[in-house]
Amino acid sequence: MEIGRKIKARRQSLGLTQSELADRAELSKGFISQLERDLTSPSIATLMDILECLGTDLREFFSERGEEKVTFAAADLFEKADDQKSILWLVPNAQKNKMEPILLHLKAGCSTEEDRPHEGEEFGYVLSGTVTLVLGMKRHKVRKGGSFYFKADVPHKIENHGKKNAEVIWISTPPMF
Numbered sequence: 001m002e003i004g005r006k007i008k009a010r011r012q013s014l015g016l017t018q019s020e021l022a023d024r025a026e027l028s029k030g031f032i033s034q035l036e037r038d039l040t041s042p043s044i045a046t047l048m049d050i051l052e053c054l055g056t057d058l059r060e061f062f063s064e065r066g067e068e069k070v071t072f073a074a075a076d077l078f079e080k081a082d083d084q085k086s087i088l089w090l091v092p093n094a095q096k097n098k099m100e101p102i103l104l105h106l107k108a109g110c111s112t113e114e115d116r117p118h119e120g121e122e123f124g125y126v127l128s129g130t131v132t133l134v135l136g137m138k139r140h141k142v143r144k145g146g147s148f149y150f151k152a153d154v155p156h157k158i159e160n161h162g163k164k165n166a167e168v169i170w171i172s173t174p175p176m177f
Helices: 003-013 018-025 029-036 044-053 058-062
Strands: 078-081 085-089 100-106 121-128 130-135 138-143 147-151 156-159 166-173
Touching: 003 029, 018 029, 018 044, 044 058, 121 130, 121 138, 130 147, 130 166, 138 147
Parallel strands: none
Antiparallel strands: 078 085, 085 100, 100 166, 121 147, 121 166, 130 138, 130 156
């Protein structure tokens, strides 16, 4: 493993010079230069000090995981449909994240299943149609261009009593869909 190359890349990404890193880690500029060219190796204690100055730690520094994917094409998305609705997961494998966005297509006269109360919050934005957000015993009409936000501590669902299909971007935290 090229420790020096990784240290240099991290230092440069933070806009630090070799001298600045050396000062922060209480090392010589010459040692940092040799380290970055993989001409010397630091002790574990020295490496930990350098990484702390670079805002990281051993585990993150040596992690082999690739760069996290942040954009997704239509081919990456997953859709589940039945007679009443379709749900398009806008972020693949979002259940591992802190929030889960979906695109809900709800046919006229249909509704989602009722979700039980849970920890977290939910947000929605109505792209087309008009829906009724049911929170416990309360009902809230939300038209195209409107949004909703609530703590998910009551049973909840979305109904479409209109004559047209409705589309809603719906985000749950933590993931629930």
